[in-house]
Every structure is written in C-alpha cells, then in structure tokens.
Amino acid sequence: MKLYSIRNLESLLLKHPNYSSIISKHHRELFIDKCNWLITEIIRYQISSEKGLGELVNIHSKVLQAYLGNRYNSIVDTLVEIDVVFLNKKYSSGKFTKSYALRKSLDEEDYKMVSISSRAFKKKLNEYVNVQAKEAEINPTLDKINRNTLKIQLTNNPAIYLLEFPLKYKSLNQGTLVWREENIQQRVNKYEAYFKAFRTLNSTNNLNDLYQLPIFFQPRINPLGRVYHIGASMPRLIRKICVTKNNELIYEVDMASAQPSLLILEWIRSLNTITNEAKKCLKLVANGGVYKYLVDHSEVLRDMDYGKMKKEILTTFNGQYKPTKLYKELKALLPELIKWIDNIKFNEGYKKVSHRGHSAEANVFVEVYKNLPEDMFALLIHDCILTTEDKTQLVRDKLIERVRELYKDVIPKELNIDKLFKTDKVSVVRWVDNRS
Numbered sequence: 001m002k003l004y005s006i007r008n009l010e011s012l013l014l015k016h017p018n019y020s021s022i023i024s025k026h027h028r029e030l031f032i033d034k035c036n037w038l039i040t041e042i043i044r045y046q047i048s049s050e051k052g053l054g055e056l057v058n059i060h061s062k063v064l065q066a067y068l069g070n071r072y073n074s075i076v077d078t079l080v081e082i083d084v085v086f087l088n089k090k091y092s093s094g095k096f097t098k099s100y101a102l103r104k105s106l107d108e109e110d111y112k113m114v115s116i117s118s119r120a121f122k123k124k125l126n127e128y129v130n131v132q133a134k135e136a137e138i139n140p141t142l143d144k145i146n147r148n149t150l151k152i153q154l155t156n157n158p159a160i161y162l163l164e165f166p167l168k169y170k171s172l173n174q175g176t177l178v179w180r181e182e183n184i185q186q187r188v189n190k191y192e193a194y195f196k197a198f199r200t201l202n203s204t205n206n207l208n209d210l211y212q213l214p215i216f217f218q219p220r221i222n223p224l225g226r227v228y229h230i231g232a233s234m235p236r237l238i239r240k241i242c243v244t245k246n247n248e249l250i251y252e253v254d255m256a257s258a259q260p261s262l263l264i265l266e267w268i269r270s271l272n273t274i275t276n277e278a279k280k281c282l283k284l285v286a287n288g289g290v291y292k293y294l295v296d297h298s299e300v301l302r303d304m305d306y307g308k309m310k311k312e313i314l315t316t317f318n319g320q321y322k323p324t325k326l327y328k329e330l331k332a333l334l335p336e337l338i339k340w341i342d343n344i345k346f347n348e349g350y351k352k353v354s355h356r357g358h359s360a361e362a363n364v365f366v367e368v369y370k371n372l373p374e375d376m377f378a379l380l381i382h383d384c385i386l387t388t389e390d391k392t393q394l395v396r397d398k399l400i401e402r403v404r405e406l407y408k409d410v411i412p413k414e415l416n417i418d419k420l421f422k423t424d425k426v427s428v429v430r431w432v433d434n435r436s
Helices: 009-013 025-048 061-068 072-081 119-138 140-149 158-164 183-199 207-211 258-270 276-286 290-296 306-318 325-333 335-348 351-370 389-406
Strands: 002-006 085-088 099-102 111-115 152-154 242-244 250-255 378-381 384-388 421-425
Touching: 002 025, 009 025, 025 061, 025 072, 025 085, 025 099, 025 119, 025 183, 061 072, 061 119, 072 085, 119 140, 119 207, 140 207, 140 351, 140 378, 152 183, 242 250, 250 258, 250 351, 250 389, 258 276, 258 290, 258 306, 258 335, 258 351, 276 290, 276 335, 290 306, 290 325, 306 325, 306 351, 325 335, 335 351, 351 378, 351 384, 351 389, 384 389, 389 421
Parallel strands: none
Antiparallel strands: 002 111, 085 099, 152 242, 250 384, 250 421, 378 384
C-alpha cells in the first residue's frame, strides 16, 4: 500500500517536539505513517468531492480518530505547525466539520509516493480495506461498480491529455503533484494522480488492489440515489486513454442535455394542461436539442465553448436566483419552465432544483445499470454508462425503455425519443503495453 508524502517530511518533523521527543524507532515510523495518511486522506477527499487539490475539504473527527487514534490532534497540530497542512477550525455540530487543505506554499518537487513503514499501521489499514470491501459487496450496485472498475486498463499513452492544454502551459510538470495559481495545473495534478493509480491496476483483478490505491474512496449512494465512485470521478481525458482488459475500446451512452431534459420532463409532469411551451420543450427533449436551442437563441451563450456554456445554463437553472442577462434570456425563451423553477427556489430552496434533476437522473441510469447483464463490461458515470461497442445498442435500448416507463404520463407512445440518447467513442487508442 502506498501513501502520498512530501520530501524532507522527517526533517520538518524533527523541528517539532511532538516528533523529536519520540525515542523509539517504531513509534517514529508510526508517527510518520500517520502524517502521510492524513496528507493522503486530504488528497483523497479532494478528488472524491471533485475539488481542486488546493481546496478545503471536510474530514470528520470520527474518521481521524478511527485511523489516527484518540490522540489524532497530535498529528494534525504537528502538520499544521510545520506548515504542511492548513486547518480551518470553523465547524458546526451536525452540519459540517473542520476542513483541511495542503499548504500551497509547498514546492512543486515536494510530493512523492512512499510505502508504509510501521507493520502495525499497515495491518490496521489492511483491516479497514477488508471492512470497506465487504461493505461494498453487500450492495449489488456498488459491488458491480467495483468489479467493472477493475476491468479497465490504461494504454501506454500518458501524454495525450497534455495535448488538450493551451501552448502557454507547455511547461506543466508531469509526475508530481504541483501547486500553481493556475487552475490548469491543478487539473494536470489530478490527471497525474489518476494515471499513476490506474496504471497499477493494469495487471490485477484483485479487489483489494483497487481499495489500496492512494486516491481510492469508498463508493457510495447519496440520498438522491446518485452513485459516487472512483471511476465516476476519473477525468474525461484519462478515460480517453483507457480500454478494457480484453483490449476493447470503450464507448459511452449518454443522455442529451441530461439535466435540463430531465427538469423539463419533471415540469411537464406537474402541469394540469399541456401548454404550447410544454409541447415545444418536449419536442426539444425528444430530439436531444435543448442545449442547441438555448445557444441558438442566446447572445450570452452563442460564442461560448461547450463546457462553459453547459456550466452557465446549469448554474442559472440550479443556482440561487440571480437576474443575470442569461437568466432574462432564458425566461424570455421558456417563461413557464423558468417560473416553475423559480417557484421551487423561493418555496423550497434553490438546492431542491438540482436535487430533482439528480434524483430523476439516478432513477433512469442507476436502475438501468443495476439490471444490465453481469457478464458484460459496464460502468456507471452519473448521466452516462460506459461499455464496449457491441453492447451500446443494448444499453441505449434499456435507457429509452426506462425513460418511457418513468414518463409514460408525459411522453406519447407515438413520439420518437431515439435521439434523446447518443453513443460516442471514449477510447482514442487501442495499443497497450502489458509489460509496463
């Protein structure tokens, strides 16, 4: 099992009495292992919550106590005082815990991977790995996700994702976790972490090896039914250099304009009478054209790249009420839909809008995923399902069938919704060097 650490950590620790006062070699190794575990846990939480490596993450005291013992504050305080960890002490009982980040002042060569030195700590971590694995096994969906994650392997093309970045960032560092002010570097850091971790899985089908990755986090299903797991948080550019362990290219079946489309279906279901706007929106959903329609009729969105356009629309739909220029454009285009969304925000709170969308998404994708054949490769990624080319039609048919079933009171039988789901190739290469 490997952990993240920083170079010269012991030299820094020797300046602090919590470490320098320890005489026993065993206890010193244990102290360093616990420090490395906390560094790794911060990075793991940042990745699992899809945050940048410099952002604060909440870690509950019960987690710290379970892994570091009752005197976990000794580890935390030491790393804070030697300027490795930043601690935000603000917390609210029952709402949010203290939050942690790694200091941005650390040099870019500071990060490294290390083995665990203490036998006692290694044994403890292995015991937790076994407990976590058994917990996931109990849930058929989580167990299926773990088993299919192990069916992925990375091709020997690590640099392909760097080609996506602007030339002005050509000096980006590979191979280390790096702090830079530019968000672009934080993205590269995350790609490197995933690339290194998943390369170690190329030659194994052992579930324990998955659980022992330094970036692994326990898969979970949130109260809305959405599933979070390491495969879902894998950056898209890393997925491009993945194939199956049978060396098959990976494809995805996803829903066109998923969140707006599902919100529209939920809105139409709430109506007593199907209005002209509802008919227009239903046609847009069936044709997979919601985003295109909004872009074509918006001055704000027209010249944006796809990612930013999508983010702006979802922020306007799901975020707090703000009468921005885009909001006014959307309200002029779809006044009844926006009024329905605003009513939810004002009466139930703005977060309930995204909750509706995510719950509807899970009701479609999770349910279809659960019922796919056990012997086929399939991995759930929120609003899409990864599979091999020969299984894409099966997945697509199941998703269409599920939407028709869920919204049979909204979608007429004669309405063709084939364009609501689309298939795209994820893998960009097939070559794999199995010797590496």
